Amino acid sequence: MTDFLLELRSEEIPARMQAAARAELEKLFRAQLSAAGLEAGDLTIWSTPRRLALIAKGLPEATAAVSEELKGPRSNAPPQALEGFLRKTGLTQDQLEDRDGVYFAVIDKPGRATAEVLAEAIPAIVRAFAWPKSMRWGKASASSESLRWVRPLSGIVAIFGEELVPCEVGGIASGFATRGHRFHCPGEITIGSVSDYAEKLRACHVIVDHEERQAIVRDGAAKAAADAGLTLVEDEGLVIENAGLTEWPVPLLGRFDEAFLEVPPEVIQLTARVNQKYFVVNGADGKLANGFVCTANIDAKDGGAEIVAGNRKVLAARLSDARFFWEQDQKKTLAQHAEKLANITFHEKLGTVADKVERVAKLAEWLASEGIVPNCDPALARQAAELAKADLVTEMVGEFPELQGLMGGYYARAEGLPDAVADAIRDHYKPVGQGDDVPTAPVTVAVALADKLDTLGAFWAADEKPTGSKDPFALRRATISIESLIIQNGLRFGLLPILDMATQAGGTAITNASKVRVRRAMDAAKAEGLGVMAVTGGNAVGLKPFGQYSMAFDTRAHDLLDFFADRLKVQQREAGVRHDLIDAVFALGGEDDLVRLLARVKALQAFMATEDGTNLLAGYKRAANILKQAGEVSGIAATTPPTDADAALLAALDAAEPAASAAVAEERFTDSMAALASLRAPIDAFFDGVMVNDPDEAVRAYRLGLLARFTGAVHGVADFSKIEG
Amino acid sequence: MRRRWANAAAIFAPAKDIAAVADGADKTPLSFQDMILTLHNYWSARGCAILQPYDMRVGAGTFHPATTLRSLGPEPWNVAYVQPSRRPTDGRYGENPNRLQHYYQYQVILKPSPADLQEQYLGSLAAIGIDPLLHDIRFVEDDWESPTLGAWGLGWEVWCDGMEVTQFTYFQQMGGFDCKPVAGELTYGLERLAMYIQNVDNVYDLRFSDAVGDVAAVSYGDVFLENERQFSKWNFEVADTDTLFAGFKAAADECQRAIEAGVPLAAYDQAIEASHLFNLLQARGVISVQERANYMARVRDLAKGSCKAWIDSQSERWTEKYPGWTL
Numbered sequence A: 001m002t003d004f005l006l007e008l009r010s011e012e013i014p015a016r017m018q019a020a021a022r023a024e025l026e027k028l029f030r031a032q033l034s035a036a037g038l039e040a041g042d043l044t045i046w047s048t049p050r051r052l053a054l055i056a057k058g059l060p061e062a063t064a065a066v067s068e069e070l071k072g073p074r075s076n077a078p079p080q081a082l083e084g085f086l087r088k089t090g091l092t093q094d095q096l097e098d099r100d101g102v103y104f105a106v107i108d109k110p111g112r113a114t115a116e117v118l119a120e121a122i123p124a125i126v127r128a129f130a131w132p133k134s135m136r137w138g139k140a141s142a143s144s145e146s147l148r149w150v151r152p153l154s155g156i157v158a159i160f161g162e163e164l165v166p167c168e169v170g171g172i173a174s175g176f177a178t179r180g181h182r183f184h185c186p187g188e189i190t191i192g193s194v195s196d197y198a199e200k201l202r203a204c205h206v207i208v209d210h211e212e213r214q215a216i217v218r219d220g221a222a223k224a225a226a227d228a229g230l231t232l233v234e235d236e237g238l239v240i241e242n243a244g245l246t247e248w249p250v251p252l253l254g255r256f257d258e259a260f261l262e263v264p265p266e267v268i269q270l271t272a273r274v275n276q277k278y279f280v281v282n283g284a285d286g287k288l289a290n291g292f293v294c295t296a297n298i299d300a301k302d303g304g305a306e307i308v309a310g311n312r313k314v315l316a317a318r319l320s321d322a323r324f325f326w327e328q329d330q331k332k333t334l335a336q337h338a339e340k341l342a343n344i345t346f347h348e349k350l351g352t353v354a355d356k357v358e359r360v361a362k363l364a365e366w367l368a369s370e371g372i373v374p375n376c377d378p379a380l381a382r383q384a385a386e387l388a389k390a391d392l393v394t395e396m397v398g399e400f401p402e403l404q405g406l407m408g409g410y411y412a413r414a415e416g417l418p419d420a421v422a423d424a425i426r427d428h429y430k431p432v433g434q435g436d437d438v439p440t441a442p443v444t445v446a447v448a449l450a451d452k453l454d455t456l457g458a459f460w461a462a463d464e465k466p467t468g469s470k471d472p473f474a475l476r477r478a479t480i481s482i483e484s485l486i487i488q489n490g491l492r493f494g495l496l497p498i499l500d501m502a503t504q505a506g507g508t509a510i511t512n513a514s515k516v517r518v519r520r521a522m523d524a525a526k527a528e529g530l531g532v533m534a535v536t537g538g539n540a541v542g543l544k545p546f547g548q549y550s551m552a553f554d555t556r557a558h559d560l561l562d563f564f565a566d567r568l569k570v571q572q573r574e575a576g577v578r579h580d581l582i583d584a585v586f587a588l589g590g591e592d593d594l595v596r597l598l599a600r601v602k603a604l605q606a607f608m609a610t611e612d613g614t615n616l617l618a619g620y621k622r623a624a625n626i627l628k629q630a631g632e633v634s635g636i637a638a639t640t641p642p643t644d645a646d647a648a649l650l651a652a653l654d655a656a657e658p659a660a661s662a663a664v665a666e667e668r669f670t671d672s673m674a675a676l677a678s679l680r681a682p683i684d685a686f687f688d689g690v691m692v693n694d695p696d697e698a699v700r701a702y703r704l705g706l707l708a709r710f711t712g713a714v715h716g717v718a719d720f721s722k723i724e725g
Numbered sequence B: 001m002r003r004r005w006a007n008a009a010a011i012f013a014p015a016k017d018i019a020a021v022a023d024g025a026d027k028t029p030l031s032f033q034d035m036i037l038t039l040h041n042y043w044s045a046r047g048c049a050i051l052q053p054y055d056m057r058v059g060a061g062t063f064h065p066a067t068t069l070r071s072l073g074p075e076p077w078n079v080a081y082v083q084p085s086r087r088p089t090d091g092r093y094g095e096n097p098n099r100l101q102h103y104y105q106y107q108v109i110l111k112p113s114p115a116d117l118q119e120q121y122l123g124s125l126a127a128i129g130i131d132p133l134l135h136d137i138r139f140v141e142d143d144w145e146s147p148t149l150g151a152w153g154l155g156w157e158v159w160c161d162g163m164e165v166t167q168f169t170y171f172q173q174m175g176g177f178d179c180k181p182v183a184g185e186l187t188y189g190l191e192r193l194a195m196y197i198q199n200v201d202n203v204y205d206l207r208f209s210d211a212v213g214d215v216a217a218v219s220y221g222d223v224f225l226e227n228e229r230q231f232s233k234w235n236f237e238v239a240d241t242d243t244l245f246a247g248f249k250a251a252a253d254e255c256q257r258a259i260e261a262g263v264p265l266a267a268y269d270q271a272i273e274a275s276h277l278f279n280l281l282q283a284r285g286v287i288s289v290q291e292r293a294n295y296m297a298r299v300r301d302l303a304k305g306s307c308k309a310w311i312d313s314q315s316e317r318w319t320e321k322y323p324g325w326t327l
Helices: A015-035 A079-089 A114-128 A194-203 A210-227 A236-245 A258-262 A265-276 A305-329 A334-343 A353-369 A378-387 A395-399 A406-414 A419-427 A442-461 A475-488 A495-522 A553-573 A579-586 A594-608 A611-630 A644-665 A669-677 A680-689 A697-715 B008-012 B015-023 B032-044 B117-127 B190-198 B220-238 B241-260 B264-283 B289-321
Strands: A002-010 A043-048 A051-059 A066-074 A097-099 A102-109 A153-160 A172-175 A177-179 A188-190 A250-255 A279-282 A288-296 A345-347 B077-086 B102-111 B137-141 B144-146 B151-160 B163-174 B184-189 B207-209
Touching: A002 A114, A002 A177, A002 A194, A015 A043, A015 A051, A015 A114, A015 A236, A043 A210, A051 A194, A066 A079, A079 A102, A114 A153, A153 A177, A188 A194, A210 A236, A210 A250, A210 A279, A210 A288, A250 A305, A258 A265, A258 A288, A258 A305, A265 A279, A265 A288, A265 A305, A288 A305, A305 A395, A305 B163, A334 A353, A334 A378, A334 A406, A345 A353, A353 A378, A353 A442, A353 A495, A378 A419, A378 A442, A406 A419, A419 A442, A442 A475, A442 A495, A442 A553, A475 A553, A475 A594, A495 A553, A553 A579, A553 A594, A579 A594, A594 A611, A594 A669, A611 A669, A611 A680, A611 A697, A644 A669, A644 A680, A644 A697, B032 B077, B032 B102, B032 B117, B032 B190, B032 B207, B102 B190, B102 B220, B117 B137, B117 B163, B117 B184, B163 B190, B184 B190, B207 B220, B220 B264, B241 B264, B241 B289, B264 B289
Parallel strands: A153 A172
Antiparallel strands: A002 A051, A002 A153, A043 A051, A066 A102, A097 A102, A177 A188, A250 A288, A279 A288, B077 B102, B102 B184, B137 B151, B144 B151, B151 B163, B163 B184
């Protein structure tokens, strides 16, 4: 058993690509070995900005010898068949074995030296390696066929035991030599084997294990903050990124001018993190303090004083920009900012962001005034919706798009708007994905719901639905967010009419937008322009006037409701709600009140977990099968039940049907399940006691009618045919 | 007499000894012009032809035909030059300590990219007085793309203590054509580097040249402050937009004529001209969103057309000299 070391050294690999590169290296290595009949076993994969390393422990010296047996033609087969077989196996006739009149070829493949397998595997891995973006370089790049790598590849170390695995790819030959830290130890170092690799590098200021570097960044940054009486704001993304940018990480604490703290903390944190990759720190009061932690890649001769001073200067310049934006933005009210939204295209088919804002304001106001969002002042809902997108044209959000909403909230508060409005502006994008906080403040709920409903309706009207993996406008996420808002706030309303309203509003928007487009094309106005919000569907050609799109309004809304059903299954999966039970309730049709639907599904799920539930389902399936085979079934003949078992089931149905439907009507779903449960014993007794397909045609017809009534009663609660199990 | 280059030894030293040289360096920071002269000498010692700035208004050193056109084709090409760069929208009337509508880039092109390009580059930093064991130098991913030149490459922005001081790029395409072989491009932000080395917070406070005898030192502000004031005003407020629009159209038409006449170098001049006029129109705020994309596409077409014409005019010579080379 022998250990193998591979190091692929290159110029700096982008930090964000290193984790995927490790996985890719492992995948390709395993595939190469397994193709040669070797098991790679436990692998250690490390990365630094300048190298990918792989260690495979305990590989065999050689692959096992294999004996392959191939069955050939019968010995009395025509000579052509034998010739073909000999050609295929590369053997002569006397090398074949004749076993009971059939030729067999036995081919012994000797084991191959593992070193030889590795020597072939390394170039293959390098050539097959998939980087998100790769490049050519150097003299070799005069040819299109030259090797591609994420950045120039500069060296390969490949050692099996203590022996070199000789190989070459793209003009780079394997060897024992690598390099240490770029500045601390720029010369070559010679690696002996797996066992001295990490330690030799460490002696040359390279910590090759990325997890160890991450720990140094994580703990070192926390300690640097703690030593100054501060608390680090943890950020695992920054830990990984800084560890991916350094071979010898040294976290250093710096301070910035306290005066910058007048800028919102999120802005400071984002400026520090996005532009400079710094951590921020909190003071004893739990609020953001005037400190930062940067991660150097050297043990500086002066302990890092110059590095901190330089970084402080850069951060100060960034923060002055941020403060400038913060002050500049507040020179106008949000309402004044919002005027510019008329210059921003929301989507080429759907007009401007200002158009969208007006639709959302109308819908939010309506949701409040109809009481769909209870306890919500319609005027506040309208005001919040009108201002919700205004921050998109502020300098700050232009610089940091991820601050959308948040900045609007700050600016709203600063100009003295009601808290409910400021909160709604801040939070109306929520929930962003599952796990995010779901708003509960009424004005926020109204705006959040209206914004997303409008987006869905508009894109549905524009025929820009998600397909397969493509969902450029994040409509699936918007749908799940709507469902979370409805369910968590217990909002009671039928979705269908509102989806219809939203798609119709989208239709009007399309008509208006196409008119505007024509007008704009006619007068090539050179008006002051701003950016396009986010969305341009791709082709600007061939926009049809609304009305020529394929679907009519009502089918559009129904289509959208089906989309909601699909998303609801996804959304509820985490809550442990069975998708087939959601189907079973949706399949009844006409249910578009999500709160009621879910209550029913949950009662059904509880019922299905009982013995009564599973037995009833079995009874239902049996009944449904019999009915399916019987074809057309007429109602029960008004005759006396043929036997007591028939009579018992009839009586049970007479009692259960009204009880179940009354319970459903009153939304007592647990009671409706109990009514169904009362059918379980009679249906079991019925199947035990009688034969449905009685020779007497009248009896058979009676019993089929009885079963049809039974399945009908069950369907009053849920479509059991959709239930799995 | 003061040493002309603080770190002359570093200029000629092999890259790997740079750290040692920097260690014992003279700590007097270089003036702005000495920094440029040091870089000239450093790259000259490594085989670069030291060119002069291109005599047209451009937005970056990359626009110099010595980069754009010469990065195409198989011929080796090693040059360095300073390029005054104009970015009309970045003007701040001389009131912002960091932002200028006119500044200098130091541009190095090495084709094919040498295997030790990073080491050579780091050597140049040491030569101008940056000690890599005192300052944190980092290569941070930054993929470069110039839509107006139809060009892209992979590389980094080089950070010195958190400040971006250089763009480091391996050109992959120029004018929509593969670079074969690939050229390495280094673009130093000279003002930033100088502010760093001289430890000043305001660009106008930079020492441009040192005092010699009776002759006083000159500051960056002495040279450029008034330019920034006047050009900011002209860019944003004064420039006649009708003239600019007409100029853009004239340059675009002339570029096309020159391409057709088989004089791609002259055509490329007109593409540069159109690009700069477009930037001025942007600064004047007269280009709408919809138009902006159109103008950019226009400029890209002119640049690509010039590159194509350049390749067409040279490819016979190239294939003759470099058998096996293909586009």
